[in-house]
Amino acid sequence: MSGNISLGRIGGVEVRVNWSWLIVLALIVWTLADGVFPSQNPRLSGNTHLAMAVVAALLFFASILLHELGHAWEARREGLEVDGITLWLFGGVSQFKGGFPSAGAEFRIAIAGPLVSLVLGVVFVLIAIAGLPSAVDGVAAWLGYINLALLVFNLIPALPLDGGRVLRAALWQSKGDLGWATRVGTDIGRVFGYLFIGLGVAMFIFQGSFSGAWLAFIGWFLLQAATAEARYIATEAALHGLRVRDLMVRDPVTVDGDLTVGQFMDEVARSRRFTTYPVVDGGRPIGLLAFGSVAALPRSEWDSRRVREAMLPLERVPLLTEDETAIDALTALSSPTSNRGLVVEDGHLAGLLSITDLTRALELRRSRPSTGESRPKLGV
Template sequence: MTTSLELGRIFGIRIGINWSWIVVFALIAWTLAVGVFPSTNPGFSDGAYIAMAIVAAAAFFASLLLHELGHAFQARREGMEIEGITLWLFGGVAKFKGMFPSAGAEFRIAIAGPLVSLALGALFSLGAWAVSTTDAVDAVVAWLGYINLTLLVFNMLPALPLDGGRVLRSALWHFRGDFRSATRGAARLGRGFGLLLVAGGIFLFVFQGAFSGAWLAFIGWFLLQAATAEDRYAMVSESLGGVRVRDLMTREPVTVPASMSIARFMDEIAWSRRYTTYPVVDGGRVVGLLAFRCVAEVPRSEWELRLVRECMIPRERVPVFDEDDAAVDALAELSESELNRGIVLEDEELTGIVSITDLARALEIGMPGRRVGRAA
């Protein structure tokens, strides 16, 4: 999932938001302001309802962030590397690097988020009941208690990729001793729940005119897609088990100086060593990637005037790997990248370049642990 905006870090964990989060935030705030709060707490002004809705929506997404931090902190305790947390259309997702070390570890990581939601739901509900404040504050706090408990119930459905599905998979993994088989079973149940939600949502929308049915069907469609993706990822992980980036990368790739003109690049490098992508170096340090398609967009009349650094993709947008990184993790990152290529560094020194084509070829010919070719 591509993060549109990085908000910062919490205890070293990157926090970002996807553009879809803005849409959902606005939709939730609008629903609360025009539907929920006027119905449960009549008598306030429109401005008051809008203020209540914005505060409630912001607190809800803070609750989602705490839910995902629960997963992330537990994963860190289990020795897993955390790539970051992204808030998006359906709430949030904590992204980990590598496979779960054991069934018990996956269970503890999966259950940590729902436990946070349970604590928040109980805290807000108890606060709304026991603490006497203004009606507006009580309404917001009560809704936060309700929505966190609702989130808890939904997340505990035994369907991948929901937390309940991960709990189920960890149990199947523990008893069967086979992660792939456990994933297949949990994903099958996830697709079943997805189909039920799609069917139920369509029924509500078509026959009862309930707009919530459209949301229900959309969530069901998401479960269908995500469960299938989980199953596919497990299959790929099994196929690439034990394979590292070093086994697939192209060593000693052709590099291009950042200060070289496009004309010199075409005359001295491109015509004799034709690749689709070239690492760009400046003072011995990799500063970006030069994609040949970017060069093709430069008018020939400007080749003498334009430098490679003006056309390259800066390093900040380029996936960076270590030789010891698992191939399946590299595949996941490259699949989300616009480049489909990344550089391999060892102590900031370029040692190779790896492409999604290299990884796909490894899957096709099934040669785990062996070098399967070179491509740039």
């Protein structure tokens, strides 16, 4: 997702927040302060209701983060590399590199998040009935309810929800066919998506309920996510067995970062025209130079500007290894701003890989039947 801000690492897992999270945070605070808490605790002041709402909203997202950490930490126990957790509009999403090693591993990773929500829900309910001040038990009661509601929603047996992954793991285990199990899970996900959209629209039209619009929005998300899941598993099956080393361009034409743009045009581009050139300094890669960015420079600046000033710096370039799977490389290069990556081994340039190389391989292998492992992406 674009627009993410890193919050640091918790237990070795990077945590990011998307700007869309702020929208939901504001909506939750407004709903709680204006409706839920005044109805639940009418004797408290408006300022107290607002403070309760802020605390409850922040603890709710902390609960979602713990839910996702449950997925991530269990994934690490199963040997998967965790790419990170992102909090966004629909809650949170955990992303892992590589595929589930087995149906049992997928089950354990998928169920870890709901178990965390169950524990949190029970703890908050116990706090709510402990006879504490009304502001405290009001917040705790809502958090207990919302965590248990989150648990129930996530256990709906529809991909990409946790319940859908639990179902897929069971089907995968019983039949040994991940592709078939995925198709069943995504079909169920689409059914629930259409159901939520229809129910949400009906609630909005006939009851004037804003929650109906939100339910329809969730249904749309489920529909899109289920379709993307099915598309991904088909793509992964087509690329199964391929690694970066099989597709990359070895010994690409490189450019010294200290050349002027004019020298580059005269000495390199004139005889060897490509769309992108790796930029090196002392044999080590330092960035990528797109021919389009050079062509956009005024001719009068070619002799004063150096290649390193016009290039995309290394920190903004996807870095790949020769042993990385083709499907993981496809994910890394899918952004419109980073559709080419440098293949680096021990700090030295080994090759260049573009999204075009991957899509060409995908087209060639699409009709070949194969089995693959799903790239996990668990969300709330």
